[in-house]
Amino acid sequence: MPGRSSPEWELFADWAGTLADLAGTAGLLGWDRETLMPPAGAEGRARQLGTLAALHHRELVRPDAGAAIDALREADGELDDDARVMLRLAARDRDRALRVPEDLVREITEAGSRCVSVWIEARKADDFAAYAGPLRRVLELKRRQAEAIGIGDEPYDALLDEFEPGARVADLEPVFADLRVRLTPIVAAASQREPVELPPRDWAEDGQMALAHDIAAMVGFEESGGVIARSAHPFTGSPHAGDVRFTTRLDRESPLSNIGAVMHELGHALYEQGLPAEVARTPLHDAPSLGAHESQSRFWENQIGHTRAFWEALEPALRRRFPEAMTGLDPALLHRAGRVVRPSLIRVEADEVTYNLHIVVRFEIELALMRGDLAVDDLPGAFADGMERLLGIRPPSDALGAMQDIHWADGMFGYFPTYTLGNLYAAQLAAAAEQELGGIERAVEEGRLLDVLAFMRERVHRHGARLETRELMRRATGRELGSDALIAHLASAYGAGCP
């Protein structure tokens, strides 16, 4: 019977390692494109990434790998738990790839690529009509893809499942509806508070990059296995174990954008550094879902980075890097300036309270689009109505409304909810950490940031993809997915009667 010492296992391990290496390589090419590649390289890089995607697909559907997986799974008794999960995850990815005909894959890639190009220009010109046709095509192809995959009760489920394995519309809808209702009074209370603004100062870019390294060291990011760089849009990646990278965004007029981006990306980066090294180059060396990954970025950004104690801990580094700009500023002021709540138009610039309403608007719309309850031509109106209903402001243009994100143009339906799932899980994790550490604020005050990391390593990171997200979070937080923890956190930080 084939176990870990069989030729079938050797073939499987080699195949899984090759897939991991190809995915990591594509990640590095993307990193380089955003941080270093010269403009003339765009066309060559796009082709190179296309080639890697094709090779990844070809490898994924190799018949001998499928046969080895089947043989190994039949001999279930010979396998340890890790091996069993690896095979299950590998079979899932493989089946998913096999169900979608190659022609459809190519059509989706081409239509998405074309739609993104149109979107870039249409957004500039605020011309939704030009974008509607290509978007309709993408939507139709994604619906066909969802039907081919056939997971869940409706097409949207199959797409959601790609980013958040196991999640279903039927589970998310009540949680999101609940969240929407309970957020309204918090937004109202927080919006009435006077906004705190920093006085105009010069926050030099060198100092801000040095500060990024200071923060990374504070929270336990290992630079002997890491890189920090700069890009237009912050992101985190890891080409392979031992090399975890993130970028930040710099604004010379304020340190807040950089610090927020660094804390957010550090959450992702610490997760990657904490994945179980013993299963590198296997499907277990990963987060179980995007929501799980986002729980880490949101935890460090909002649950740690928004404590007053964090700003006090950061003060010496801020004064060292910016002796002039920091004159007359104190941690209390920076803390308040970083927590202004205001309904605003752009999702990626939204505060942590209103952010989730931006997601609810998008979730409801993409669900309606996928169900056929909303036509693409009616999308701009529905988007503006949603913003007005949930956030009380109406986008003055489609560029600032239905066309602001790249996701739909690129066919990423089902991606948006994972951001709010991250916020929900982050708050649940914070509630658990609160208990375990005798208070998060106090732990940070006492300089125990590495204890916070140790908590997260133990409860989340070390498991890799061994558990599905809901089970991982159930065990880590002692609760089912729900909005209680997030609402409690936001109400206590921003609700009526807060300082």
Next chain:
Amino acid sequence: MPGRSSPEWELFADWAGTLADLAGTAGLLGWDRETLMPPAGAEGRARQLGTLAALHHRELVRPDAGAAIDALREADGELDDDARVMLRLAARDRDRALRVPEDLVREITEAGSRCVSVWIEARKADDFAAYAGPLRRVLELKRRQAEAIGIGDEPYDALLDEFEPGARVADLEPVFADLRVRLTPIVAAASQREPVELPPRDWAEDGQMALAHDIAAMVGFEESGGVIARSAHPFTGSPHAGDVRFTTRLDRESPLSNIGAVMHELGHALYEQGLPAEVARTPLHDAPSLGAHESQSRFWENQIGHTRAFWEALEPALRRRFPEAMTGLDPALLHRAGRVVRPSLIRVEADEVTYNLHIVVRFEIELALMRGDLAVDDLPGAFADGMERLLGIRPPSDALGAMQDIHWADGMFGYFPTYTLGNLYAAQLAAAAEQELGGIERAVEEGRLLDVLAFMRERVHRHGARLETRELMRRATGRELGSDALIAHLASAYGAGCP
């Protein structure tokens, strides 16, 4: 009959493009390893490069590609000249690869990457013993590879042929012996001249990087399609058309090392930028050999960078970047300081006269290692003896002796001779340019550096790999390979009776 519009050609073009993309991807991973990757990434990167090498190999030997190539070559009459050469080069690479088993390819790549990591640390610690084991492993695998390929009269020929297609030990030995004899009096005469040294100054690293960009602009390097960075060992690479990269080496105590490295790497980089764009992602979008590539780096470094006119042209940039350090210095002094000939320990810092003797030492040693006439444990002694015999100085440590270069660690046996082939061809090209441009010194004096580039574009770059190196150089220089042009150049610049 299958021509360019046939399905066979489509398959062939797709296959060649995939190979080019994989090779470029591996190049980018290597670039990143030398410039940015954190130390903990070494093991993961080695595996990733191993996987890419294995995929490259698997693609290269695909039977359907072989069948397509055969069908296309049989229908020779349907093909244009470019198509014919592409097929010939592709068939050559494919035949070579078919002879080496995939496992061996992966073992070589992984062993090389691992040996490089060990070498980095062992060289720092001057610990040859730590390095000997991994090196022995690399040597053993390369010998197996050479035997599997079976080109030429002895294993070394098969390795040499990879870097310098068509070259054989039997052809190189007389040219190198001749060179060695004719260099001796020039070294003796040049060494007797009083060395010119720059006074101690601080050459800040920021200024030196800015100067690298100044020089790049001067000679016509297009930064919209280029990157310049810093690494321990300067090198040039191109992940794909439109993205050409080189690194330089900085020494705070002198600008000469940086300027020399920049001119050298620019030679490679200009060649890459000048390759025929219409054949991107085909075997023609390349130099025909490393010797041809090196002819360009040596031309710009030694034939242009060592003219007095070059230093005069560079003077304004030097004064702009280093107003203090340049006080009291003039182009004549810098020119002379950059041309001191002295037997010295480090190949990459050697002057252009003694440089070729460093190569002869290495050529003789790697030939002996490959023939089994020298054991790895005896390498340090043999290296020191060779240096003493040819250059009259004995390395005081292995770090400054047998461990100074990355090549052997990375399995690149047969590579060193291509440097001297580059010097020989560069001198032949300079003799041709001298005629065509009415004197190189005069062209530089008159600010016609872009005319020099145009000469090289016309004679060398635009051909890509359409001609074999010997034929390319025969047409470009009007001569057969030999040492006359190089000896004439060195004798006139450094020989007895020179200023």
